Amino acid sequence: MIGPNGSGKTTLIKSILGLVKPGSGQIFFSDETISQNVEYRKNIGYMPQIGRYPDNMKIGQLFKMIKNIRTEKEWDEEMYYRFKLDTILDKSMKALSGGTRQKVSAALAFLFNPDVLILDEPTAGLDPLSSEILKDKILSEKEKGKLILITSHVLSDLDDLTTDVMYLQDGKIVFNKSMDELKQETGEEKLGKVIAWMIKHGLQKQEMSY
Amino acid sequence: MFKISKYVIYDILRNKVVVAYTTFLLIVSMSLFQMEENSSKAVLSLLNIVLIVVPLVSMVFSTIHWYNSYEFIELILTQPISRKKVLWSEYTGISSSLVTAFLIGVGLPVVIYNFNSTGLALILVGSLLTLVFTSIAFLASVKSKDKARGIGTALLLWFYFALIYDGLVLTILFAFSDCPMEKITLLLSSLNPIDLGRIYRILQMDVSALMGYTGATYKDFFGSSMGLLYTLGIMVIWIAVPVLLAVRSFNKKDL
Numbered sequence: 486m487i488g489p490n491g492s493g494k495t496t497l498i499k500s501i502l503g504l505v506k507p508g509s510g511q512i513f514f515s516d517e518t519i520s521q522n523v524e525y526r527k528n529i530g531y532m533p534q535i536g537r538y539p540d541n542m543k544i545g546q547l548f549k550m551i552k553n554i555r556t557e558k559e560w561d562e563e564m565y566y567r568f569k570l571d572t573i574l575d576k577s578m579k580a581l582s583g584g585t586r587q588k589v590s591a592a593l594a595f596l597f598n599p600d601v602l603i604l605d606e607p608t609a610g611l612d613p614l615s616s617e618i619l620k621d622k623i624l625s626e627k628e629k630g631k632l633i634l635i636t637s638h639v640l641s642d643l644d645d646l647t648t649d650v651m652y653l654q655d656g657k658i659v660f661n662k663s664m665d666e667l668k669q670e671t672g673e674e675k676l677g678k679v680i681a682w683m684i685k686h687g688l689q690k691q692e693m694s695y
Numbered sequence: 696m697f698k699i700s701k702y703v704i705y706d707i708l709r710n711k712v713v714v715a716y717t718t719f720l721l722i723v724s725m726s727l728f729q730m731e732e733n734s735s736k737a738v739l740s741l742l743n744i745v746l747i748v749v750p751l752v753s754m755v756f757s758t759i760h761w762y763n764s765y766e767f768i769e770l771i772l773t774q775p776i777s778r779k780k781v782l783w784s785e786y787t788g789i790s791s792s793l794v795t796a797f798l799i800g801v802g803l804p805v806v807i808y809n810f811n812s813t814g815l816a817l818i819l820v821g822s823l824l825t826l827v828f829t830s831i832a833f834l835a836s837v838k839s840k841d842k843a844r845g846i847g848t849a850l851l852l853w854f855y856f857a858l859i860y861d862g863l864v865l866t867i868l869f870a871f872s873d874c875p876m877e878k879i880t881l882l883l884s885s886l887n888p889i890d891l892g893r894i895y896r897i898l899q900m901d902v903s904a905l906m907g908y909t910g911a912t913y914k915d916f917f918g919s920s921m922g923l924l925y926t927l928g929i930m931v932i933w934i935a936v937p938v939l940l941a942v943r944s945f946n947k948k949d950l
Contacts, residue, residue: 502773505949526775533773537766541709550702554774 486636487643487680488653494636495534497653498603502531527555530594534605534636536586538578544589545574548596557597564592567618583610591619595626602626602633608642620646640677647676652683699771699781703788706767707760713796716752720800734809738817742896745801745821746889750828751853757789757832758849762842769950782833782945786938790829797821816899820892823930827888827937828853834937837945860887881916888933895926 486494499505501512503519503526511518514525538547548570552560565571568588581589587610594602604623608616623646627633637643650667652659660683668674671682707713724741731737764785771781801821805814835848864883868876884890898917916922 499950504769504772506947523775523777526773529773531773537769539706539764539767539770541706551770551774554698554771554776 486634486651486653487638487640488636488659492653493656494653495605496656498531498605498634498636501603502526502529527557527597528600530597530599530602532587532590532594532602532604532607534609536590538586538589540577540579542578543574544570544576544578544581547578547589548592551593551596555597559598561595561598562592564588564595564619564622567622568592568615584612584615587611588615591622595622600631602631604633604635606637607635608637608639616642640680641675644676650676650680652680697784697787699776699784700788700791702767703764703785704792706764707788707792712756713792716756716793717796717800720748720797721804724801724804728804728808735813738805738809738813739897741801741805742817742820742893745817746824746893747857749797749821749824750857750889753793753825753828754832754835754849754853755846756793757829758836758845759842760789761785761833761836762845772950778946779942782837782938782942786829786833790826793825793829794822797825813896813899816896820896823927823934824888824892827930827933830934830936830938830941833941834944837941837948856887856889860890864890877913881913885929888930891926891929895922898922 486497488494496505500507501514501519503523511520513519514528517525519525542550548565568591570588570592573585576585578586578589587607591604591607594604602623607619607623611619620642623633623635627646633646635643635646647664649661649663651661662670664676664679667679667683671679673679673682723744727737727741727744728734731740768781768785772778798818802818805818831852832849835852836845839845839848864880864887867883868880871879884894894913895917898914917926
């Protein structure tokens with residue numbers, strides 16, 4: 486899912502998670518409306534754009550608490566160990582850098598092996614090495630047939646991951662097409678080029694009106 | 696639900712404000728009992744302090760704690776846990792730690808020095824007021840998005856209940872001093888949990904005889920078991936209504 490700043494990507498994600506209540510309309514998860522029951526959130530791993538965590542908690546306590554609150558007894562701790570979070574368990578959340586916060590968010594999103602992953606700008610703020618680790622993980626989860634919804638402005642990060650592209654602007658879907666379709670339509674290979682082409686050709690009319 | 700409350704309580708214990716509150720109450724009650732020869736007099740002085748301090752601390756602490764745990768609440772809400780459950784867990788966590796602080800700080804000395812019906816009434820009133828004002832604070836903080844406004848609202852409500860309301864009641868009573876006002880004052884006192892607590896508590900003592908005819912009517916009513924039930928009932932309404940309204944408005948809120 487891509488789109489300019491303020492186009493409604495994060496709002497849509499927050500609506501899916503029930504953090505923002507839509508003014509009208511319904512959201513369905515596995516054919517069930519999400520306003521009835523919160524159990525559907527079991528199947529969603531969410532990595533927020535800006536992870537906000539209780540300041541006075543330590544990393545270790547945070548993970549312990551989340552595991553304690555959830556009923557699942559099996560955890561996917563691959564990210565936790567690959568990001569070496571186990572070596573900084575005593576660091577308080579308040580003292581973490583933006584990048585380390587992102588690592589915590591990522592580790593939490595994958596922790597319960599959910600069927601759906603919603604990653605809001607996952608690689609923003611991560612160093613190149615960690616960014617690669619995360620992309621590896623996303624690919625391997627994708628291979629397992631999971632639904633992964635990613636927003637990002639770093640289109641080069643999305644090249645190997647993307648199967649479908651949704652372009653949002655001002656809260657409206659401008660297009661929602663599969664990658665193959667887009668490649669055919671534009672004759673480009675790279676996602677960045679594809680989007681640039683689409684914006685140039687498809688959105689010209691809209692741009693003019695601004 | 697108690698799993699989440701546990702973390703709320705853990706967080707409260709760590710920031711030590713409640714511990715300081717407990718110590719403060721304990722020092723005040725102990726020194727009052729030590730200084731006064733007559734322990735029932737000490738209980739009366741203690742009542743006056745309790746009626747001011749308990750609502751104030753309950754409101755301000757609950758409001759600030761609510762805003763400080765916003766990140767925690769947001770995090771929990773991305774998990775499969777409903778908003779209702781989160782709010783109730785917060786309420787249970789905060790109110791139970793404040794009630795515990797009160798029971799240790801005031802309840803314990805009262806039980807040691809003045810264990811009788813007036814002492815017990817003080818403990819009951821203090822605990823109920825803690826629950827009531829925590830509940831009102833929750834409503835104030837859920838309704839106002841930013842911290843300054845939330846704390847401001849909580850303080851204004853406290854001013855209203857603890858100070859302004861009495862003035863209003865006195866004005867009304869003064870203006871209508873020619874009419875029989877017993878029933879109406881009873882009603883008016885029910886509209887303010889602090890007043891209700893004060894009247895209930897005072898009428899457990901013999902001083903009510905000094906309050907003339909109104910006092911006698913009150914004594915009749917509050918002295919009986921009906922009075923206890925009435926006080927409890929009104930207090931329960933004061934506890935339940937704000938927190939239920941808070942749940943309702945929290946359910947609709949964008950985070």
